[in-house]
Amino acid sequence: DAGITQSPRHKVTETGTPVTLRCHQTENHRYMYWYRQDPGHGLRLIHYSYGVKDTDKGEVSDGYSVSRSKTEDFLLTLESATSSQTSVYFCAIRRQADQPQHFGDGTRLSIL
């Protein structure tokens, strides 16, 4: 398995609180991605990174920000969580574009 660790694995928090999810890789892959998975929607891209300090928005980026200060870590932040952000969040990595992605086991986030 690709060396990807997501933390925390589960989190319950209240509306309006800030939340940060972490994705850590040991593969030294250039590209990192955050997706959310919701019933009836499949996986949707939130943000992605193509290098240290290089990030861009995905399909559903509103309400989320990311940071990548070093190759191995990609952080996803919900500045003020809303109930609509209750979801399962997946991080993925890949060595180069047009190659397969490798996924972490996800973070189940509940916003009450």
Next chain:
Amino acid sequence: SQQGEEDPQALSIQEGENATMNCSYKTSINNLQWYRQNSGRGLVHLILIRSNEREKHSGRLRVTLDTSKKSSSLLITASRAADTASYFCATDGGGADGLTFGKGTHLIIQP
């Protein structure tokens, strides 16, 4: 919006039978990928087929791609109980941005 759409949404077959899932997409692609997801786990890459390829095999998996019809199929032969999972197709434009996933097919293999 979703790029890929899998069909059927759910499929239940007997162990030993073949399972076929279809995927349709809307825009041009660099490649198309299939992933499996077991309950509560992340996605696992199964196979990648490039836009200039028509068919690809990996073990009991066979993937076809028809770019003129913007469709792909995944065939799992001689199914096993362990194949029970959700299967997703994902299109890749070849750039730095991520994959665009369909909503998946939930496959149940009855022992």
